[in-house]
Amino acid sequence: MNNLQINFKQSQKTIECPYGTKAQVLIEHFGIPEEKLAAVKVNNEIRPVETTLLVNSIIEPVLLDSPEGVMIYRRTLSFVLAIAARNIFPDRGVYVGHSLGNSYYYTFNNGDKTEEADIEALAKEMEKIIKDDLPIKFYYLAYEEAVRLFRKSNQTDTALLLEQRSSPRIKVNECQGYIDIYVQPILKRTGLLSAFALMPYKDGFLLRFPGIGAGNALGPFTDEPKLFQVYNDYKKWGRVVGVRVVGELNSRIADRTILDYIRIAETHQARRMSDIAAQIANKIDDIRMVLIAGPSSSGKTTSAKRLSIELMVMGINPIAISLDDYYRGTSETPKDEKGEPDYECLDALDVPYLNRQLLALYRGEEITLPVYDFKTGVRKESGGRILQLKKNNILIVEGIHGLNDALTHSIDRNTKYKIYVSALTQLNLDDHNRIPTSDNRLLRRMVRDSQFRGMSAAGTIKMWPKVQAGERRHIFPFQNTSDAAFNSALDYELSVLKYYADPLLKAVKPNMNEYAEAVRLMSFLENFTPIPPQYVPGTSILREFIGDSEFEY
DSSP: OOOEEEEETTTTEEEEEOTTOBGGGGGGGGTSOGGGEEEEEETTEEEOTTOBOOSOEEEEEEETTSHHHHHHHHHHHHHHHHHHHHHHOTTSOEEEEEEOSSEEEEEETTOOOOOHHHHHHHHHHHHHHHHTTOBOEEEEEEHHHHHHHHHHTTOHHHHHHGGGOOOSEEEEEEETTEEEEOOSOOOSBGGGOOOOEEEEETTEEEEEOOOTTOTTOOOOOOOOHHHHHHHHHHHHHHHHHTOSBHHHHHHHHHTTOHHHHHHHHHHHHHHHHHHHHHHHHHTTTTOOEEEEEOSTTSOHHHHHHHHHHHHHHTTOEEEEEEGGGGBOOGGGOOBOTTSSBOTTSGGGBOHHHHHHHHHHHHTTOOEEOOEEETTTTEEESSSSOEEOOOTTEEEEEESTTTTOTTTTTTSOGGGEEEEEEEOOOOOEEETTEEOOHHHHHHHHHHHHHHHHHOOOHHHHHHHHHHHHHHHHHHTGGGGGGOSEEEEOOOTTHHHHHHHHHHHHHHTSOTTSTTHHHHHHHHHHHTTSOOOOGGGSOTTOTTHHHHSOOSSOO
């Protein structure tokens, strides 16, 4: 077999190596210490360090402190925790829940409350596994062998997940005799893990890890009790209806009971919105304004429309105000660190003007809403709707800064009701491989961008890091100030989004920088059986992203 041409992207250095060379023997050409390497990117696809090279390749390092490297670090920590639990508590494994800041929430899968002694034992065992610097291997098993092995080791959720797969071979990770399904690359040695902590929390415990850009430092823990309660209630509901993991969802599709489940999921979500409306109605003598905020593609717009309907049922007449109409204009928009217009910062809005108009409404005066023309980048202060706030009216303001009191600084806090909206999926791949809520939102946005904005999947992927950076600055710091949290996730939705996202992702080609993320998302979606979009009700939040909603946007 001919030698392969290997080009190192950063240095533009090219070498020849034999067919079948492992990437790990070429690490020296990166010019970085091995302990800083999380994985390698081969022809724009993130692969384990020990991956075998079979074609001419452009390769580059994936550093531990990069966003991709941080996720690899967290996946490896979760893998090591699963090994430690197997070693100490072979009859009761651990079950990963949702994220909570820079932590994952865990419980024992037999329902036992976690004792401090259990946590100390797990932490000690994890420290030993890391100190021993054990190799982590990845390889393939025959399909039947993988199913048999996972069933034998009581990894029943993983075995159920494989029922959706049709590949004759299944990729797995293995360390210290513990085998887990390969979801994405993890580190090649346990000794590369340098910082973690376990701490008691509620009935379980938190696996804590460094934040993005924090290096090896564990930051202070910030509790998010409202968000945790929403997550926890949703998890309990998932157990009650028997859909906790993707394999159980796929089984519903296979046995043709998925339509019943969709109705249950939609009704459950509608009831949660009705509960929030009832809370507002109970305080209607004080509350004059509802502010709704949440990260990108969380379904804020549809949530605001559904809340309006619930309030009207209770005899309250909502009036919607769009913060988009209060943009200062292109010429006055602040610049970010790159000198580009920062439309997401608070100062991009004319906050003083907004507050003058809100105070006038509170006094019972008539106002004329401004109209912002996105084509010209100019705000017109005439030609908009004429509003007056009467006794049975309530303002509904939806936008990125809604939870930040600086937006409505002139308004008495007691007259405001703040709602945080996010897609907090409770579904897991299996007992210790979770589904990040950001993946759910990214797929929503990708489908919506294609359906309504003519943007390719590569375009959405390219802008996503900037979107997330804006969320970390402008939304997440204020989520604990909300009066209510609404979960817009529907656990069946990823099977619907797959129907749209698969062809979009396949259009991202290997010579594009966005290919690595496209491959990751395609691999993730392989676990889901598709659901036809006609099963989705017309008033569903999901319709905001796939189209044909009964609401007008």
